[in-house]
């Protein structure tokens with residue numbers, strides 16, 4: 256490969272299957288999102304950065320670590336969903352702002368404080384408890400979570416008045432809401448925005464003027480066109496990893512699932528391939544067995560539907576995807592044992608995008624990404640450029 260892997264998990268020469276993660280692409284995507292949003296980002300790194308590796312992504316984005324100074328274009332902070340995720344970041348030396356967007360239970364607050372996590376709070380008793388946990392002079396920051404229609408987390412937009420007393424005692428650093436379909440329906444986004452504004456109006460005199468408002472996820476950022484995100488921050492996740500909006504925003508692919516050809520055979524007309532004999536050779540065909548299956552995040556729904564890149568050529572998946580292996584028709588392309596197939600991502604000039612493969616698999620791009628490192632190691636690259644994995 257032209258770019259040498261950083262933090263190599265293992266020697267790729269001997270790997271049967273692995274996920275190439277292009278950290279240069281993550282940086283590029285963050286820059287595109289920052290430019291489009293027009294405000295600093297909370298980079299969402301929950302679920303191990305959607306499967307690609309939270310620590311590596313935070314480092315690549317210039318978030319401060321014990322041994323790494325904060326870069327000028329680093330995100331304002333990173334977003335996570337559980338304290339275990341925060342602990343992983345802190346254990347690795349991450350000293351940046353970490354925002355936990357998911358509601359925490361009251362008994363988790365001391366741990367959140369110990370991990371210097373900014374929790375999302377929305378109950379008066381928790382706001383008071385959180386304030387009492389911290390130092391009197393410099394109370395620990397938190398963000399007020401307002402539900403404007405997602406109906407998942409936060410205080411209802413029309414029920415914020417009872418929080419006024421608690422907010423006056425311990426004012427939040429930020430206040431946010433979350434859109435359910437910003438990129439699909441401007442009307443729904445506008446309804447949610449109106450509700451957010453209503454709630455903020457009720458709290459106007461108790462929220463500090465510097466309180467950081469934020470609402471936009473990736474879809475929200477895209478929904479603004481070139482107008483930029485309102486408020487002080489935006490919280491993209493999926494777009495950082497080019498799982499959605501790759502064309503709209505000019506994003507670069509991050510995750511590249513590779514696996515080697517570990518067997519090759521010729522089948523005759525009428526013979527079948529894989530479990531259930533769901534594929535029958537229409538004529539003489541050459542079949543390659545690839546060392547990745549649904550236990551590696553290559554979804555079973557790609558049976559008789561997926562395509563993989565081998566030496567720059569698209570080859571169809573034939574028969575069912577099995578747990579550890581998948582078979583493809585390579586009649587059209589010369590290949591040999593040990594050659595590398597690209598099941599997702601770029602090989603030479605062709606790219607199988609997350610959106611495309613997720614579409615073929617009948618899952619959301621989010622689900623496809625988070626499943627990719629179930630078993631295979633991630634191999635991190637400072638930049639992959641347009642590397643062809645098959646020709647070192």
Ligand SMILES: *Cc1c(COP(=O)(O)O)cnc(C)c1O
Pocket residue numbers: 299301356433471472473474490491492493494
């Ligand atoms: C996951 C999440 C995001 C990021 O959403 P994407 O659609 O991946 O951009 C932003 N905010 C909150 C509260 C989230 O839970």
